[in-house]
Amino acid sequence: MYWQKRLNRGNPDAKLEETIQEIFEENDGNYGYRRIQIALNEQGVKVNQKKIRRIMRKLGLKSVKFTRKSRKYNSYKGTVGRVAKNRIHRRFVTSVPHQKITTDTSEFKYYEQDTNGKPVIKKLYLDPFLDLFNGEILSYRISEKPNAKAVLDAQKEAIEQTADCPYRR
Template identity: 55%
Template sequence: MLEIRKEHKNADYRPMVQLLKAKGFNVNHKKVQRLMKKLGLRVTSFWRKSRKYTSYKGKVGKIAENRLNKRFSTPIPHQKITTDTTEFKHYENGIQKKAYLNPFLDLFNNEIVSFEISKRSHTK
């Protein structure tokens, strides 16, 4: 394994198993993982192929006052209306796009009073 590692500096356990099998060694991938960990053979140039996008930029703007204080029911219709934004992915002409759903929920009877579907996320 050390000889193979000199030739292939960033070989993780998967390619290491294939290279060992090519040299005639019949080894299990779990055994190779354990041995590489024991010998301290770590990959230095690992990077993720795709990272999940996040638009979070830290604390931006004002934090809304907590007016509900965990009281999510009311005896009066249209007294407490809440909203949330949900992101959906869809395909338009073979191209993946995003759509945003903003339902407005009345806490009197937990019905959706209104909703909005848009191509852009609204923060207002």
């Protein structure tokens, strides 16, 4: 009998659903459950955040502004161009200076203040050329974008410095 009586009962949260819908639409869909809870508290309505989240899920309301879009840098572009032969075969040690040289691009994040004094995340990319004989850095470039120009400039400088090597580099 309890369930039969319950089926005929109306939605007890109908007014709250309308209020949440209005707050969400007034703010162009940028409000999540936390800001909606603050707005409801300002109106004098005390509601648990779990109930707000449940109602927002039921109504299909989801904030689109505060989604995580950050992704790590990935230089892999698929099979583009020509793949060089593997001449090192995981032999990363050599007894001849300037024979084996490696490179890699590393991304570094740092904070900088803008004109308003707010911290802004910036990125730098380091392209070093390393001699496997003794771990010496032969040349490097630091750039704000991961472009080929920085790598090629550092490579040109490394080639000039290792011109004295009698073996194949």
